[in-house]
Amino acid sequence: MPGVSYPRSWRTVLILLALAAVAAGCATRPMGEGPRVEERGAGAEPPPLLRDDVPAADLAPISPLLRAQAEQWRGVPYRLGGNDRQGIDCSAFVQVxxxxxxxIQVPRTTDxxxxxGRRVGRDELRAGDLVFFKxxxxxxxxxxxxxxxxxxxxxTSRGVMTSSLNNVYWRRHYWKARRLDLDERPSAVSLSDESR
Known part of the structure; x- marks a missing residue:
């Protein structure tokens, strides 16, 4: 075809593929895939933010802090590279x-x-552990x-929310969990995020 430079177009395609791979680094589902099973259940009602039937054995001193964070940030949209209430990605949300x-200061990227911390088995999970998915x-x-x-x-599709590890999608993609040393955290961190 006259006027088409194949080397330039191949370079463009490679650049676009590289950018897409970088952009997908923190995605909760492969790009182009339709809604997850979790998101299209009968009645299209979103899952509850938190369950009231969490066993007492699962409650930890960090639990009220995480619940407050969940309530305060619920629905903030996902934005790759974002780190505030205008939009935030998964690793930035963990960091914030x-x-x-x-x-506690933690790294910015999922990798x-x-x-x-140290690796823990799924059957050993405690509130505050980081859970990872491929x-x-x-x-x-x-x-x-x-x-x-x-x-x-x-x-990526519903912003800040809670999900079940037993959901078909998350169970299939579960990778590992890591436990950070939370024993050295300040003992009195406010439940109301006054800095925001």
Whole structure:
């Protein structure tokens, strides 16, 4: 075809593919995939933010802090690279939560978070543990375990919310969990995020 430069168009395609791969790094589902099973249930009613039937054994001192964060940030939209209420991605939400609620600095990216603390089995999860998912070939997602098989995260399609680890989608993509040392956190971090 006259006027078409194949080397330039191949370069453009490669650049676009590289950008798409980088943009999908924190996606909760592979790009182009339709709504998850979790999001299209009968009645299209969103799942409850938190369950009231969390067993007492799953409650921890960090639980009220995570519940307050969930209530305060619920519905904030997902935005890749975002780190505020205008839009936030999954790893930034973890970073903001640990900083504002626990006074603990954690890394900004999912890959860095996946190397923090120590690995724990799914049957050993405690509130405050980080849960990780492999949602595509190079895509990773992170959330904060809350107890009762629920975790708090920034979903690409519904923003900040809680989800069940027993959901078909999340159970299939579950990768691992890491426990950070929370024993050194300040003992009195405000439940009301006054800085926001």
């Amino acid at each position: 939560t640990f900083q504002s609620r626990l006074g 860095e978070l996946a190397r923090q 949602t595509g070939f190079r895509q990773r997602h992170v959330g904060i375990y809350m107890g009762g098989d629920r975790f708090l995260h920034a979903s």
